[in-house]
Amino acid sequence: xxxxxxxxxxxxxxxxxxxxxxxxxxxxxxxxxxxxxxxxxxxxxxxxxxxxxxxxxxxxxxxxxxxxxxxxxxxxxxxxxxxxxxxxxxxxxxxxxxxxxxxxxxxxxxxxxxxxxxxxxxxxxxxxxxxxxxxxxxxxxxxxxxxxxxxxxxxxxxxxxxxxxxxxxxxxxxxxxxxxxxxxxxxxxxxxxxxxxxxxxxxxxxxxxxxxxxxxxxxxxxxxxxxxxxxxxxxxxxxxxxxxxxxxxxxxxxxxxxxxxxxxxxxxxxxxxxxxxxxxxxxxxxxxxxxxxxxxxxxxxxxxxxxxxxxxxxxxxxxxxxxxxxxxxxxxxxxxxxxxxxxxxxxxxxxxxxxxxxxxxxxxxxxxxxxxxxxxxxxxxxxxxxxxxxxxxxxxxxxxxxxxxxxxxxxxxxxxxxxxxxxxxxxxxxxxxxx
Amino acid sequence: xxxxxxxxxxxxxxxxxxxxxxxxxxxxxxxxxxxxxxxxxxxxxxxxxxxxxxxxxxxxxxxxxxxxxxxxxxxxxxxxxxxxxxxxxxxxxxxxxxxxxxxxxxxxxxxxxxxxxxxxxxxxxxxxxxxxxxxxxxxxxxxxxxxxxxxxxxxxxxxxxxxxxxxxxxxxxxxxxxxxxxxxxxxxxxxxxxxxxxxxxxxxxxxxxxxxxxxxxxxxxxxxxxxxxxxxxxxxxxxxxxxxxxxxxxxxxxxxxxxxxxxxxxxxxxxxxxxxxxxxxxxxxxxxxxxxxxxxxxxxxxxxxxxxxxxxxxxxxxxx
Numbered sequence: 202x203x204x205x206x207x208x209x210x211x212x213x214x215x216x217x218x219x220x221x222x223x224x225x226x227x228x229x230x231x232x233x234x235x236x237x238x239x240x241x242x243x244x245x246x247x248x249x250x251x252x253x254x255x256x257x258x259x260x261x262x263x264x265x266x267x268x269x270x271x272x273x274x275x276x277x278x279x280x281x282x283x284x285x286x287x288x289x290x291x292x293x294x295x296x297x298x299x300x301x302x303x304x305x306x307x308x309x310x311x312x313x314x315x316x317x318x319x320x321x322x323x324x325x326x327x328x329x330x331x332x333x334x335x336x337x338x339x340x341x342x343x344x345x346x347x348x349x350x351x352x353x354x355x356x357x358x359x360x361x362x363x364x365x366x367x368x369x370x371x372x373x374x375x376x377x378x379x380x381x382x383x384x385x386x387x388x389x390x391x392x393x394x395x396x397x398x399x400x401x402x403x404x405x406x407x408x409x410x411x412x413x414x415x416x417x418x419x420x421x422x423x424x425x426x427x428x429x430x431x432x433x434x435x436x437x438x439x440x441x442x443x444x445x446x447x448x449x450x451x452x453x454x455x456x457x458x459x460x461x462x463x464x465x466x467x468x469x470x471x472x473x474x475x476x477x478x479x480x481x482x483x484x485x486x487x488x489x490x491x492x493x494x495x496x497x498x499x500x501x502x503x504x505x506x507x508x509x510x511x512x513x514x515x516x517x518x519x520x521x522x523x524x525x526x527x528x529x530x531x532x533x534x535x536x537x538x539x540x541x542x543x544x545x546x547x548x549x550x551x552x553x554x555x556x557x558x559x560x561x562x563x564x565x566x567x568x569x570x571x572x573x574x575x576x577x578x579x580x581x582x583x584x585x586x587x588x589x590x591x592x593x594x595x596x597x598x599x600x601x602x603x604x605x606x607x608x609x610x611x612x613x614x615x616x617x618x619x620x621x622x623x624x625x626x627x628x629x630x631x632x633x634x635x636x
Numbered sequence: 637x638x639x640x641x642x643x644x645x646x647x648x649x650x651x652x653x654x655x656x657x658x659x660x661x662x663x664x665x666x667x668x669x670x671x672x673x674x675x676x677x678x679x680x681x682x683x684x685x686x687x688x689x690x691x692x693x694x695x696x697x698x699x700x701x702x703x704x705x706x707x708x709x710x711x712x713x714x715x716x717x718x719x720x721x722x723x724x725x726x727x728x729x730x731x732x733x734x735x736x737x738x739x740x741x742x743x744x745x746x747x748x749x750x751x752x753x754x755x756x757x758x759x760x761x762x763x764x765x766x767x768x769x770x771x772x773x774x775x776x777x778x779x780x781x782x783x784x785x786x787x788x789x790x791x792x793x794x795x796x797x798x799x800x801x802x803x804x805x806x807x808x809x810x811x812x813x814x815x816x817x818x819x820x821x822x823x824x825x826x827x828x829x830x831x832x833x834x835x836x837x838x839x840x841x842x843x844x845x846x847x848x849x850x851x852x853x854x855x856x857x858x859x860x861x862x863x864x865x866x867x868x869x870x871x872x873x874x875x876x877x878x879x880x881x882x883x884x885x886x887x888x889x890x891x892x893x894x895x896x897x898x899x900x901x902x903x904x905x906x907x908x909x910x911x912x913x914x915x916x917x918x919x920x921x922x923x924x925x926x927x928x929x930x931x932x933x934x935x936x937x938x939x940x941x942x943x944x945x946x947x948x949x950x951x952x953x954x955x956x
Binding site for chain 2: 279420421
């Protein structure tokens with residue numbers, strides 16, 4: 202379920218070394234303000250799995266005297282969040298970490314994040330679109346600072362689409378027809394693969410269709426994991442899988458990549474950030490891929506598939522310095538440029554801040570996608586993201602429930618089970634459930 | 637270990653007929669014993685008793701929030717709340733059913749397989765005994781995680797050469813399907829453990845008095861009859877011990893189902909085994925109270941199971 206290419210855990214030794222650095226670097230009186238007066242720079246720890254992190258941190262350290270950042274790579278998805286929340290419990294959490302939008306309410310609710318209103322509230326309010334602000338602001342407090350927005354995109358093989366004589370589908374009806382055509386022409390090849398193991402993709406598709414897995418009503422949560430649009434999406438994919446019109450590989454697995462590189466899967470459902478990983482995962486297919494808007498249900502619409510923000514973890518003694526670094530990462534030209542300049546793993550994430558979007562677009566290497574202006578396409582999709590979506594206070598638990606039930610009995614059963622889990626989890630934690 | 641040596645040395649100097657010497661000796665013996673046993677108790681307290689105590693303490697609390705949940709969390713005493721929560725969770729209860737089914741298939745295959753191999757290697761006709769012992773033990777030397785990764789590679793369609801061969805012969809097989817996934821998992825675990833248990837059985841067989849086997853042969857028992865009626869009953873205690881360890885190991889199974897789950901085996905869900913449930917409660921839901929309560933319930937089952945197996949084993953040994 203990693204949002205970008207799979208990253209493996211770095212040696213625990215690095216973590217320990219990083220913690221050692223923290224201990225030697227602060228030497229202050231333990232207050233929450235930064236002790237710059239003694240002339241020594243403040244060292245903050247930064248844990249992430251995002252592409253381009255190394256070059257970003259190097260650029261920051263080069264240009265900053267009073268704050269130095271120590272970067273540690275951690276796994277993405279469940280494993281990474283476990284690592285973070287355990288570190289908070291153990292009192293050795295990093296100062297800054299990447300928190301995906303889908304995890305912000307859960308992480309904030311469990312007391313793992315420091316309220317950033319004081320340090321970055323103004324920045325979030327003035328520099329980010331309202332749809333993105335609502336993903337990081339809860340209970341009147343700003344919990345994290347957004348980095349990217351992740352409109353869904355449809356990636357397809359230009360050469361093979363020509364070979365099988367199919368057009369890029371614009372609607373889900375056309376997508377189904379195209380899938381049938383491909384199967385008819387070659388029984389070993391399919392138009393796309395719909396993983397049962399990536400509930401985040403199902404969520405994004407539900408979002409696109411107008412579903413709202415969670416909403417708040419006053420001080421109560423209102424889950425709608427199996428609302429009408431989400432059910433429609435689930436039934437649609439159950440149908441395609443039942444008719445064997447799409448494959449269903451495990452998401453982000455070697456077999457999924459192999460099917461793509463060997464031409465057995467012609468397209469995939471991704472997002473703005475997908476392009477960054479394609480270059481490293483499928484180097485031989487350079488120039489053979491193109492991106493298009495996601496097929497829709499009749500009117501142009503997009504969901505947000507992934508997307509990251511930055512938070513300061515509880516226990517940090519350098520919240521102010523950490524917020525400074527975060528602001529640089531998300532709204533400073535140099536920060537965005539450095540992230541895209543990483544030679545080994547450049548990011549293709551689309552900054553949520555409109556000014557930074559232009560900076561990133563100018564810096565992005567378009568040669569893999571045959572010169573296509575990915576950023577222009579993705580930016581246009583941002584305007585079609587359906588407003589009003591909220592992530593839940595027990596999102597991970599809902600995800601695993603959806604995933605377990607989907608694996609056993611399909612997507613429709615998945616969203617039903619997800620809804621039950623959402624309601625049960627909210628009540629169990631003492632939160633208020635809307636009637 | 638060293639404690640009995642000390643009196644032996646002293647005894648040579650002071651003949652045991654002198655009573656004052658004995659009391660002096662006892663004191664120094666006690667001192668040595670205390671000194672030698674202390675490290676064990678320190679470690680036992682630090683890495684066993686204290687964590688268990690902490691788990692018991694944690695299992696009595698729940699974290700609560702209110703409203704939308706952004707006003708922070710509050711730790712409240714809940715008594716046995718976490719225990720009832722675990723026991724009323726269908727996922728947790730089902731995980732024990734899964735393990736029972738798994739044991740029903742795994743234990744006969746694994747114990748039967750090891751016993752058969754040990755008897756074969758021990759039989760008069762076997763050649764190259766050292767080689768087979770080593771070759772059969774080798775899979776156990778591979779860490780469980782690596783073994784799982786290797787087998788999962790062999791199980792995965794599109795990557796597995798085995799599946800390609802089956803396909804080339806016109807057959808088809810899905811290692812991950814609901815009907816086959818349990819046997820796939822048993823195969824993986826048995827591969828790792830058969831050799832290990834074979835070595836234990838083989839060692840036990842070496843202790844069987846040769847004259848007893850000779851007597852059986854003289855009485856006209858064939859190789860198979862000797863194996864089943866003389867050798868097997870004589871190594872019964874080794875078999876009971878192995879079954880005990882296997883049961884205790886089986887209820888803690890984690891790596892194999894976790895990896896099969898990640899590779900998308902549909903019937904292996906994220907709470908398939910009790911340890912997976914605990915892992916999920918602790919590290920996905922961050923519900924440490926529930927995780928602690930479930931862990932203690934699992935430990936309790938382990939103790940209970942050990943007791944039952946030992947009791948049954950004793951009865952079996954007495955009968956044979």
